[in-house]
Amino acid sequence: MEIEFPKLNLHIHSTYSDGRNSIEQIVKSGMKTELDYICITDHFTNSWKADHIPNLNNLDKIKRYLEELDQFKMFLVNENKNLTLFRGIEIDLGSSEKFIISNIVPHMYDLIFFEYLESFEGIAFVKKILDPWKKNCTDFPLIGLAHFDPSFFITRGLDVLLEFLKEYDVIIEFNSSYPQFYSPKYEIFYNKLKERGIKVSIGCDSHHISSLNDIESPYKMIDFYNLEENLKTLIESLEIKRITYLNKS
Numbered sequence: 001m002e003i004e005f006p007k008l009n010l011h012i013h014s015t016y017s018d019g020r021n022s023i024e025q026i027v028k029s030g031m032k033t034e035l036d037y038i039c040i041t042d043h044f045t046n047s048w049k050a051d052h053i054p055n056l057n058n059l060d061k062i063k064r065y066l067e068e069l070d071q072f073k074m075f076l077v078n079e080n081k082n083l084t085l086f087r088g089i090e091i092d093l094g095s096s097e098k099f100i101i102s103n104i105v106p107h108m109y110d111l112i113f114f115e116y117l118e119s120f121e122g123i124a125f126v127k128k129i130l131d132p133w134k135k136n137c138t139d140f141p142l143i144g145l146a147h148f149d150p151s152f153f154i155t156r157g158l159d160v161l162l163e164f165l166k167e168y169d170v171i172i173e174f175n176s177s178y179p180q181f182y183s184p185k186y187e188i189f190y191n192k193l194k195e196r197g198i199k200v201s202i203g204c205d206s207h208h209i210s211s212l213n214d215i216e217s218p219y220k221m222i223d224f225y226n227l228e229e230n231l232k233t234l235i236e237s238l239e240i241k242r243i244t245y246l247n248k249s
């Protein structure tokens with residue numbers, strides 16, 4: 001399986017939040033790996049977490065972050081590198097709706113992750129964010145759930161969640177830093193992802209360049225649950241984003 005698929009790590013933190021390395025160090029280090037796609041997804045929050053971790057908490061900082069990502073995206077294209085960089089962000093669902101809406105312009109990102117979706121209220125909250133975005137946005141980013149913990153929905157019912165994932169085309173991430181969420185005790189959930197054709201992605205939650213390439217375990221779990229087609233669909237979407245960008249630049 002590992003030979004057939006491009007290699008991706010779509011969950012990386014830089015010094016714009018709690019990562020140890022600059023965007024430049026991540027990109028340069030990514031070029032030395034066999035990775036094909038990376039996405040930098042720094043934290044965005046105004047929950048209690050905001051007091052504990054540096055994050056993208058104001059428009060000025062977000063602007064600099066996006067400019068720097070653009071600069072390195074362009075660099076990789078101009079240098080004809082195999083590596084593709086995507087612009088991402090990881091939104092803490094403990095943040096207020098107003099804070100999210102007033103700071104995030106969706107089309108500026110290739111991928112937006114939400115973290116900590118763990119209740120039916122959480123689904124309603126994300127829909128409230130996505131609905132107006134979808135209405136006003138043509139170049140819509142990929143939307144995903146970072147290191148998703150299926151336990152609440154396994155006990156309380158999967159249908160509402162699965163309907164939401166399907167309707168809003170939401171990706172479920174396989175994250176090497178959270179192996180407990182991919183335990184065979186959640187098999188029913190992963191079987192349903194397969195049945196419904198929900199996209200899956202791969203990320204390491206890298207906070208240091210030493211873990212950029214820790215992609216083996218998520219690939220193994222995707223293989224274990226026979227979700228190869230679901231990964232393929234995601235890769236097709238990434239390719240569309242990559243080619244659209246090439247044509248624009």
Ligand SMILES: [Zn+2]
Pocket residue numbers: 011013090146205
């Ligand atoms: Zn993260």
